Amino acid sequence: MRYNKLGHTDIDVSVICLGTMTWGEQNSEAEGHAQMDLALERGVNFWDTAELYAIPPRAETYGRTEEIIGTWFAKTGRRSEVILASKVAGRATRLPYMRPHLHDGETRLDRQSILEACDASLKRLQTDYIDVYQLHWPERETTAFDVVNYNHNPERDGFPIEESLRALEELVKAGKVRYVGVSNESAWGVMEFLRLAETAGLPRIVSVQNPYNLLKREYEYGLAEVSCRTGAGLLAYSPLAMGTLSGKYLDGARPDRARLSLFGQYFPRYQSDRAVATIRKYVETARRHGLDPAQMANTFVNTRQFTTSNIIGATTLDQLNAAIDTGDMTLSDAVLADIETIHKETPIGY
Numbered sequence: 001m002r003y004n005k006l007g008h009t010d011i012d013v014s015v016i017c018l019g020t021m022t023w024g025e026q027n028s029e030a031e032g033h034a035q036m037d038l039a040l041e042r043g044v045n046f047w048d049t050a051e052l053y054a055i056p057p058r059a060e061t062y063g064r065t066e067e068i069i070g071t072w073f074a075k076t077g078r079r080s081e082v083i084l085a086s087k088v089a090g091r092a093t094r095l096p097y098m099r100p101h102l103h104d105g106e107t108r109l110d111r112q113s114i115l116e117a118c119d120a121s122l123k124r125l126q127t128d129y130i131d132v133y134q135l136h137w138p139e140r141e142t143t144a145f146d147v148v149n150y151n152h153n154p155e156r157d158g159f160p161i162e163e164s165l166r167a168l169e170e171l172v173k174a175g176k177v178r179y180v181g182v183s184n185e186s187a188w189g190v191m192e193f194l195r196l197a198e199t200a201g202l203p204r205i206v207s208v209q210n211p212y213n214l215l216k217r218e219y220e221y222g223l224a225e226v227s228c229r230t231g232a233g234l235l236a237y238s239p240l241a242m243g244t245l246s247g248k249y250l251d252g253a254r255p256d257r258a259r260l261s262l263f264g265q266y267f268p269r270y271q272s273d274r275a276v277a278t279i280r281k282y283v284e285t286a287r288r289h290g291l292d293p294a295q296m297a298n299t300f301v302n303t304r305q306f307t308t309s310n311i312i313g314a315t316t317l318d319q320l321n322a323a324i325d326t327g328d329m330t331l332s333d334a335v336l337a338d339i340e341t342i343h344k345e346t347p348i349g350y
């Protein structure tokens, strides 16, 4: 397993980060516990969760994933061996069950909401600190979550970034949070967080958790350079494009119990005709080189210069083992050249 420094800290995190969002919906508590046992045994010391999970989000399972991590900490006493990341949900109308205090029915990133959310997460997690506390998505309108066209709408900026960052600073000062990070952020947003850290003496973000995989490489347009030059590296999510890059959905297949078979309507991403055609090319390329397509996809993400850690997802221990194996793998120049050929044909592949 390779390890990278987390932002400007002296913490070494495994290049494979354990994603958790299926626990409490697709996976049971016992399955989540078995994944944590295996991950830690195999050197995966970095785990990612969120108050929002399990996924897809619904009132009945809200906070369930954090509870499952909490019962594992209580059972094993191994909290200190893990670098744990969690997230506070951003602005949304569809999650009214998440907060005692809403603003016109919306969850928001104001001071009170952030402080309340963190306390609730700590309770569910049965711990008194979170290593990396992230803003799950921005307060303002951006191109997060597949919005293709940027719409400049300052009237909807909402609570300023500085208010959110000052709330995070309070949590750091209280010892409830060690470091802070952002998620689903733009290049401007990341630079603004870093600017405020320098000019106002606020906590410096250590990471940027955004989608990144063979089909979705927008991170490289602006954020990759930001990560390399500032040290706020990528925590890549959905490295298999929700499992599609394994090839298992090709030709209309809908395997039993797989995410898109169960919740395909909730996740239209990666299911367009263009996506399927591009996935087929990557799958054929992997097989031609004698590689497992999912492992090729994960290794590609692991080995980018701007990647700090790759947040993988697994619903079985076999999938988890296969993903962890890629923590030591590299891709040959011939494989990388073939990947670039496909990418140039379809720069936006989803």
Ligand SMILES: NC(=O)c1ccc[n+]([C@@H]2O[C@H](COP(=O)([O-])OP(=O)(O)OC[C@H]3O[C@@H](n4cnc5c(N)ncnc54)[C@H](OP(=O)(O)O)[C@@H]3O)[C@@H](O)[C@H]2O)c1
Pocket: 018, 019, 020, 021, 022, 026, 048, 049, 136, 183, 184, 209, 210, 236, 237, 238, 239, 240, 241, 242, 243, 244, 246, 248, 257, 258, 259, 260, 294, 311, 312, 313, 314, 315, 316, 319, 320, 322, 323
């Ligand atoms: N910040 C954010 O907004 C955000 C958004 C999404 C995710 N995340 C984080 O990133 C983590 C990973 O995201 P993700 O689950 O979307 O990652 P992903 O790697 O794109 O998809 C993982 C899913 O692919 C399937 N899979 C995994 N290995 C496979 C294999 N070898 N062969 C076939 N199928 C395989 C499994 O689902 P099935 O068995 O159901 O097919 C697994 O749950 C999450 O748990 C969460 O921590 C963050």
